[in-house]
Amino acid sequence: MEQSEELLKSELILNELKKRQKTKEVVDVEEERIKVVFFVCGENRYAFYGTDIREILPASDISWVPGLPEYLPGLINVRGDIESVIDLHFFLGEEKPDQEKHLIAMAVRGDFHSGVIIDGIEDVIDIPVSAIAPPLATLNGAARDLVIGSIEYDAKTISLLDVGKLANLITI
């Protein structure tokens, strides 16, 4: 009886391997990664979730439309689709961009889609979800309404902006 309960060496090894595998799975779950797009707006760097940015368009003519507020500079034609454009500088308190040098990030979240004026793309990388910290408590102004977290990148703290919050700010 006692002999039958004694585990074989192979069983011990197998169990040990299974334990290790389980531990590895736990580690894998903890290390879930997410794509973020680092970009420049005015004097500072910010980030969006990569899943919220469909594409980056070069500087293009923005058709001004009467009646729009300052933060909505107009419309762009993206391969036949007419899209709105949001000037992110307005909300972040950054200086207005050079009309010829800006880029337009096409932001998409659910039903919301719009071009967003930025000044340049810094990087697109995968980071562990755990690397996203809560927003800095020292943030103030309109930027605070857009920030969903902060990321340490290149020895600096970058504010992660939420496209959903941007949509809520603009939707009347």
Added chain:
Amino acid sequence: MSDFDGSLIGEAFHLLLFSVGGICFGVDTGQVAEIAVYKGEICEDVFWFHEEMGYAGKMVTYQSPVIVTIKTGTASPYRVIIDAMEDIAEFSQSDISLFPSMLEPFVLRKGLWGLLSQRERIVLLLDFLRLQRNNHLNY
């Protein structure tokens, strides 16, 4: 009331195309009663288009101004000075795009209700009666 009601859906319609300050507009010709060259006369009941639309802070120069008289269905016509009249062109409903929903609340106040993408430019479709009604309410 706008001429664009349910009975027009699917039908072709004609647009008067013009530009003011480099922005291209299209107006249903059914709203237009008369077009006359503007010779610089001063009339209290004639409005400059850029003032009606609120071209805030934008420099606007008229190259070839004309007065369009809009049918209002009342004894008082709505007369507006526009510029750079180009063409009267036929379009179908399928040519029209909606404004992005985020912009709609703003543009409707200015009588803008749709878009045409034409030869790589964007034409803003304007309902003069809606513009008149909104401006009147604002005053």
